[in-house]
Amino acid sequence: xxVQVDMTKCQAYGLCAEEAPEVFDLxxxxxxxxxxxxxxxxxxxxxxxAVGACPAQAIKTTD
Amino acid sequence: MRAETVVGPTGPTSMPxxxxxxxxxxxxxxxxxxxxxxxxxxxxxxPAPGPDLEVPDPERLDPERLDxxxxxELAEAAELRGRGGAGFPFAVKLRxxxxxxxxxxxxxxxxxxxxxxxxxxxxxxxLMTLNPGLALEGLRLVAAALGAETSYAYVSDPAARERxxxxxxxxxxxxxxxxxxxxxxxxxxxxxxxVRWLDGGPAKPTHKPPRPYESGVAGRPTLVGNVETFAQxxxxxxxxxxxxxxxxxxxxGTDRGEHVVVEVPDDRTLGDVLAWLRVDADExxxxxxxxxxxxxxxxxxxxxxxxxxxHPDVLGCxxxxxxxxxxPVSAVAQVLRYLDRENAEQCGPCFKGIPAMAGVxxxxxxxxxxxxxxxxxxxxxxxxxxxxxxxxxDAACGVVTSLLExxxxxxARHLEAPCGWCADHPERPEATxxxxxxxxxxxxxx
Ligand SMILES: Cc1cc2nc3c(=O)[nH]c(=O)nc-3n(C[C@H](O)[C@H](O)[C@H](O)COP(=O)(O)O)c2cc1C
Ligand code: SF4
Numbered sequence: 001x002x003v004q005v006d007m008t009k010c011q012a013y014g015l016c017a018e019e020a021p022e023v024f025d026l027x028x029x030x031x032x033x034x035x036x037x038x039x040x041x042x043x044x045x046x047x048x049x050a051v052g053a054c055p056a057q058a059i060k061t062t063d
Numbered sequence: 064m065r066a067e068t069v070v071g072p073t074g075p076t077s078m079p080x081x082x083x084x085x086x087x088x089x090x091x092x093x094x095x096x097x098x099x100x101x102x103x104x105x106x107x108x109x110p111a112p113g114p115d116l117e118v119p120d121p122e123r124l125d126p127e128r129l130d131x132x133x134x135x136e137l138a139e140a141a142e143l144r145g146r147g148g149a150g151f152p153f154a155v156k157l158r159x160x161x162x163x164x165x166x167x168x169x170x171x172x173x174x175x176x177x178x179x180x181x182x183x184x185x186x187x188x189x190l191m192t193l194n195p196g197l198a199l200e201g202l203r204l205v206a207a208a209l210g211a212e213t214s215y216a217y218v219s220d221p222a223a224r225e226r227x228x229x230x231x232x233x234x235x236x237x238x239x240x241x242x243x244x245x246x247x248x249x250x251x252x253x254x255x256x257x258v259r260w261l262d263g264g265p266a267k268p269t270h271k272p273p274r275p276y277e278s279g280v281a282g283r284p285t286l287v288g289n290v291e292t293f294a295q296x297x298x299x300x301x302x303x304x305x306x307x308x309x310x311x312x313x314x315x316g317t318d319r320g321e322h323v324v325v326e327v328p329d330d331r332t333l334g335d336v337l338a339w340l341r342v343d344a345d346e347x348x349x350x351x352x353x354x355x356x357x358x359x360x361x362x363x364x365x366x367x368x369x370x371x372x373x374h375p376d377v378l379g380c381x382x383x384x385x386x387x388x389x390x391p392v393s394a395v396a397q398v399l400r401y402l403d404r405e406n407a408e409q410c411g412p413c414f415k416g417i418p419a420m421a422g423v424x425x426x427x428x429x430x431x432x433x434x435x436x437x438x439x440x441x442x443x444x445x446x447x448x449x450x451x452x453x454x455x456x457d458a459a460c461g462v463v464t465s466l467l468e469x470x471x472x473x474x475a476r477h478l479e480a481p482c483g484w485c486a487d488h489p490e491r492p493e494a495t496x497x498x499x500x501x502x503x504x505x506x507x508x509x
Contacts, residue, residue: 006270007410007452031411033450 106196147289201293350379
């Protein structure tokens with residue numbers, strides 16, 4: 001699974017980092033930083049939760 | 064088949080009183096007929112290449128039944144790259160759009176990007192003014208090769224748009240040409256902003272993927288190309304003399320308010336151009352607000368190499384900004400303030416990061432920054448790269464990194480105290496001080 005954040009939509013709610021802290025790191029302004037767009041094995045469920053939790057609907061995944 | 068629409072306002076074509084002349088110069092010896100900024104070709108060009116054409120395979124390049132592969136091969140052999148800033152190989156883009164069209168069954172769209180949002184650039188507007196037919200000929204060749212049903216010319220400057228619209232009145236097809244009034248602004252020429260505007264939205268960039276070649280105007284595979292890129296392509300297909308390579312259009316400006324648009328063979332070096340124009344500034348910012356301070360070695364490199372990204376100092380959209388007096392620290396602070404105002408305020412890392420970097424650059428110019436501030440600046444210059452959805456943030460990171468790496472000595476001195484120039488200019492000028500005055504009266508010097 002791959003993940004990307006549409007930065008034009010992201011509003012720095014930070015819920016992604018709460019749902020999937022292993023995948024989403026937040027910068028000093030609260031915007032997510034992805035170490036890698038490939039989701040580490042086993043992290044798929046938390047990334048899916050992050051997708052659902054993001055109020056800005058800024059997170060997209062592809063297979 | 065005449066189909067031509069002008070959407071939006073058309074503006075004055077007469078120059079305001081007191082407008083300054085803008086010099087235009089073509090490299091001595093460059094065949095007049097071959098120059099983009101020369102008198103140009105008949106427009107619309109005759110259906111088949113004339114007998115004096117030296118093209119590899121004239122039949123395959125007849126615009127009436129143009130072979131896409133022939134056009135791609137020609138662009139590839141000439142190493143034609145985009146002249147809007149990114150330097151992407153044109154043949155790769157052409158084939159990508161064609162493949163996507165084949166996959167989706169959707170007729171592609173072709174867009175001439177004539178926005179020219181960088182204030183220090185004027186070459187696209189000069190080209191559209193002097194030789195609008197050549198740019199349209201390139202657009203038409205691409206539209207024909209791709210089987211596009213609609214072609215757009217996206218131009219914000221009213222005078223240039225009027226020239227394009229006038230030439231477009233005899234658009235011979237394929238399909239329709241729509242000349243569209245673009246909003247002016249730094250980001251409005253970014254390709255996804257172009258697509259969004261043509262689809263009825265604001266001229267602000269969107270997230271990628273998808274890129275326009277995958278899904279552009281009305282979801283169709285879309286080729287967005289710079290005005291000069293199309294004109295270079297038309298010249299390649301229609302060139303009249305054997306052995307002419309590509310040329311490069313440059314906007315050469317100085318911090319003393321001198322500006323000239325030049326056309327130079329691409330085997331000449333940056334140093335040749337500066338010597339020809341008698342510009343002897345020590346400091347040159349190449350690529351404009353997306354730019355880098357050039358290293359001495361860069362001056363000896365042929366422009367072809369600087370256009371190809373084979374070298375770290377790249378031509379970008381062809382802005383050569385010579386700084387006689389301005390301190391590079393101040394220049395970077397000025398550019399960052401400009402990008403802070405002009406970004407689309409969509410991506411957090413961009414609208415938070417740029418002012419943060421500008422703040423440190425300002426403090427550095429004022430002589431009040433410490434080593435830890437410079438360290439933070441360096442960190443942002445690296446960590447913020449690629450974190451916005453268009454290149455604006457990368458432009459800011461690029462000038463910052465260039466300053467810190469290539470002018471480390473100047474930066475170090477500012478940790479002690481501001482330099483003489485910075486001390487004399489506590490109110491730093493706007494980056495638009497580097498802008499080419501426009502509208503301008505074009506003065507061709509032969
Ligand atoms: C912030 C930003 C502004 C841009 N502005 C322009 C512009 O004004 N004109 C232009 O031709 N390309 C501009 N570009 C580049 C376009 O996105 C695109 O790469 C180009 O039009 C493609 O044409 P080319 O391959 O022929 O250069 C800009 C890019 C960025 C990131
Ligand atoms: S990077 Fe900046 S200018 Fe580009 S889309 Fe994001 S906010 Fe807009």
